[in-house]
Amino acid sequence: MTVMEQRGAYRPAPPPAWQLRTDPAPLLPDAEPYRVLGTDAARKADQELLLRLHGELVRGRRYNTQATALTKQGRLAVYPSSTGQEACEIAAALALREQDWLFPSYRDTLAAVARGLDPVAALTLLRGDWHTGYDPREYRIAPLCTPLATQLPHAVGLAHAARLKGDDVVALAMVGDGGTSEGDFHEALNFAAVWQAPVVFLVQNNGFAISVPLAKQTAAPSLAHKAVGYGMPGRLVDGNDAVAVHEVLSEAVRHAREGGGPTLIEAVTYRMEAHTNADDATRYRKDADVEAWQDHDPILLVERELTERGLLDDDRRRAVREDAEAMAADLRARMNEDPALDPMDLFTHVYAEQTGQLREQAAQLRAELDAENEPDGAGR
């Protein structure tokens, strides 16, 4: 008999039982992205919604091509096109109510426009005349965010604050597949779940973070699976299926509004254009891959359904096209006007009250401008 066995009478008390805090099963996303268009369920899709989505998608596509053309004319410094992703942008924005807030990334111009933002105001950042061309409170749209995922904790904080005030507000925060690797993505989802904040996170997985494919971005089964680790439901949806996106987003928004907490949604889509006009997409992907997605174009999917149901005739097509062309013509005309800029604005909005240092610098610039404007000041 060993010494330990002789002491066998000693039995340490067992630690408190460990158990899962939440059953992960209901939080897990389905293995396949949720689809409506092209399935039997599409027959039940609301006719008005289908027609509205179609009109908005065609306008959105036209906006993308017009903005891209404006970069070639030097009117925009850069434009990150969302061609191919219009269904995510528009169907998600249309799932919000007026009191809700949108937190877009730099590629989400169309979501902001679908929410009612002036198409020109949405391009101010990219034209370069100011960082944000609108008052966020007026449209309940946060500034288009260029650093990745940093707008997600803002959405959580705003939604949390609204709930504390007893307001019926939901925040929709949009991010790309690359953004899910950032620390702010993690912190935002964790805070949202702990606080049960009324937030919906929409990841538009368009396949690439500039040139890096998803496989080099994450080893997770899907981006929607990440939700389970935070204790919120994860949903996987076909991002080119506008009806499916609208349905899943609407459900998540309703869930949040009713106090159910946040949801993480991954919309699987594809970026048909390069990252921006500064990017050469042929260096990291094949034309055949892009072509394979042509058959799954978000506008095509809606048009097939509308045609099937006899809701899309030539008159309707023409009306939708003319509406989009009118929007593009107006955008083109107004973007071709030179914005009126006042250099003194540089000092106006740094602090609520200008500091002594800024007053001195403003006086310096004022003197420089006055000298430039003097009739004989050309040589200065």
Place this chain on the structure above:
Amino acid sequence: MTTVAVKPATMGQALGRALRDAMADDPSVHVLGEDVGTLGGVFRVTDGLAKEFGDDRCTDTPLAEAGILGTAVGMAMYGLRPVVEMQFDAFAYPAFEQLISHVARMRNRTRGGMSLPITIRVPYGGGIGGVEHHSDSSEAYYMATPGLHVVTPATVADAYGLLRASIASDDPVVFLEPKRLYWSKADWNPDAPASVEPIGKAVVRRAGRSATLITYGPSVPVCLEAAEAARAEGWDLEVVDLRSLVPFDDETVTASVRRTGRAVVVHESGGFGGPGGEIAARVTERCFHHLEAPVLRVAGFDIPYPPPMLERHHLPGVDRILDAVARLQWEAES
């Protein structure tokens, strides 16, 4: 008329009182951070707030500084006045992107449409025997970021007044709390705490004629001690407490240096690229013809903050300040 109850209070107590009064006066003031609730903060500054105002007003957050400040941005966007705690200077670094890319420039990027009245409390500086990452003086990083106010109290009364003013400010304020002064005491009336001048005003803590010590936060008591010691050497030193690094009070500083003709800038953070370089340049630009000697700097060494058993060699003390004052006898040396 009742007599005013003036009794000794610590800087930590005055800061806590400022938070409490701000929360009582304005329901939109919310305190959030790691350990600020049940524990009352690791320095007990937020002690009792969760009990008095509830978890929704004084919130223990997950341990994530970017998340703390990032969610505060959203709360401020919705009309609240968040006061966040970063617990220790070096723990604030994960929140730098939120601070610099969003907090500092939201007013500017929205062309005045949206301001962020966030107060970011950062216990900073050394001298308490803290281990690595607990003693940094990071004020130069904050000063270099347009859109932020940067303030730091040196007295019990200022701790209260400046924190109230920071919370009331419509701009984001980085509120640097000198850790080693948390337990410093002064006679103070907690029932009628005085307010301070608006953020951006320096104060002459000690009047003198022969040279100006320009300093702030934890170095203020050290400079006052040095000024007393310098009397034996025949020096009558003026001590200016900046209180606010941004905005910078050129007026008070310039007036003092023009009176004395000599200046030494004293701070704990490293000298190279530190606040002293900016201050010395500003003083030189404005007082060149009044100066009898170059503006000198007495700063911490340009090293990562040392381990606690060596920190006394790093921190500017009375002797190092007196050595610099001696070097101000420029005429005799040249």
